[in-house]
Amino acid sequence: MKPNRQNLQQKAIKLANKIAGLSPWMEGTVVSTERVCGKKNCICHTGGQKHAVMYVTWKEAGKTVSLYVPKAMESEVRKWADNYKKLKELLRGVSNIQRQVLRLRDD
Ligand SMILES: [Zn+2]
Numbered sequence: 001m002k003p004n005r006q007n008l009q010q011k012a013i014k015l016a017n018k019i020a021g022l023s024p025w026m027e028g029t030v031v032s033t034e035r036v037c038g039k040k041n042c043i044c045h046t047g048g049q050k051h052a053v054m055y056v057t058w059k060e061a062g063k064t065v066s067l068y069v070p071k072a073m074e075s076e077v078r079k080w081a082d083n084y085k086k087l088k089e090l091l092r093g094v095s096n097i098q099r100q101v102l103r104l105r106d107d
Helices: 005-017 071-103
Strands: 029-035 051-060 063-069
Touching: 005 071, 029 071, 051 071, 063 071
Parallel strands: none
Antiparallel strands: 029 051, 051 063
16 A cells, blocks of 8 residues: 555654653763773783773864763663664655655655
8 A cells, every 4th residue: 555645744743752762861972991090009000901981082173072970870871872772763664655755745
């Protein structure tokens, strides 16, 4: 069965309604890495275990920017970044439906 405009718009509205549930979101890639700390006598300076740290990176005017994520906020920030990915999928999904609406023309 060929989809009609009404069905397509209902699908688009369903997707769009999921957007509010994704808040808060944050654009960025979560990066986990290790680094040495500022304490000169720490074991991390002499080949011992380094310290796990998390950053979030994103692009601003073509340049990559990064921001340190405090330990206590790591899982929360992962969630924000995850929500942003889902948000982008929803935006793409609605756009795809609207393109289908455009293609319905039969002239
Ligand atoms: Zn250290």
